[in-house]
Amino acid sequence: MELAEAKSKFIETWGKLGSEWGINRTMAQVHALLLISPEALTTEEVMEQLSISRGNANMTLRDLISWGLVEKQHKPGERKEYFFAEKDAWTIARQVAQERKKRELDPVLKALSELSQIKGDEKNPEYKAFKSSVSGINKLAGNVNKTLETMMKAEENWFWGSIFKIFK
């Protein structure tokens, strides 16, 4: 396989994965492109390499920055902005986990803990079923939350080391 072919396959794969997990495909593709690029790229280059419009490239790059996955770079004597991606896989995973936790898990956790407070008639099967399902999910979500918080603080080696020590 050619390097060029491998690159587009990687961009395609990463884009597909993103879209299956609720991340805009283009955003994942731009991220992939920057991930495998040794140099920071301009908006222009991103547009060309992925055949997307200026507006799309601009918005996507801003999104990636807000996710903490991409940073701007300025080259001395040039006005153009360059963009490059964090390359360390573990840092990327932590960053994504942190953002999604903040944007999506935290609100759900809040709603669940409110819902699991609800009082009612213990004789009512509707109430009992509701209560027990919601509490169960709430407890699980709490565990997921704690694990993510630990992961966000952890070093890669320590994290996987700890996990595998247990799973061996």
Place this chain on the structure above:
Amino acid sequence: MELAEAKSKFIETWGKLGSEWGINRTMAQVHALLLISPEALTTEEVMEQLSISRGNANMTLRDLISWGLVEKQHKPGERKEYFFAEKDAWTIARQVAQERKKRELDPVLKALSELSQIKGDEKNPEYKAFKSSVSGINKLAGNVNKTLETMMKAEENWFWGSIFKIFK
């Protein structure tokens, strides 16, 4: 808060969470409805309670069955099919993890390991950057994969117990 209000809030919350994570909103809502229902429901009841069409209800229920989250039930003397959801949160989590691993992670893992094999000129920065990014992600994905496999086999108490012993 009324039980009825709490129910619709739960259905709404679960639906939103699903859609943010690449699961069809209606599917998550039907799942939520069955989760909090003490009795198995008919297609008819699902249609009414969520105001969705017969076709949609049917397809969604079939999807949920293929995810292993819902099962059919037959009541003696009746021709109608009833549907009920697995209620244990840990089992649900494992089931979802298993399906998504099979449908989405495994193909990516395969693609990544192919891509990380690619040979090229060590002097070429394009090649070096590609290789190192892809290998890093590949390694991480491998760890995620192993953890999911362990999780799929594990009992809830054992799993979280193990994790928290480490993270304490």
Place this chain on the structure above:
DNA sequence: TTAAACTTTCAAATATTATTGAAAGTTTTT
């Protein structure tokens, strides 16, 4: 200050995904 270089915005167009509902299919009962 004006022009050039570059970035951002956003309404309109396009593409994708989900939903409907009526017709076709299937199984059971009479």
Place this chain on the structure above:
DNA sequence: AAAAACTTTCAATAATATTTGAAAGTTTAA
């Protein structure tokens, strides 16, 4: 064998999400 009870399919439609591109905005250089 025909009707009744129920389930499934899928082309048409609707809803949602993404993308475009030209205009407006901003910053720097002359």
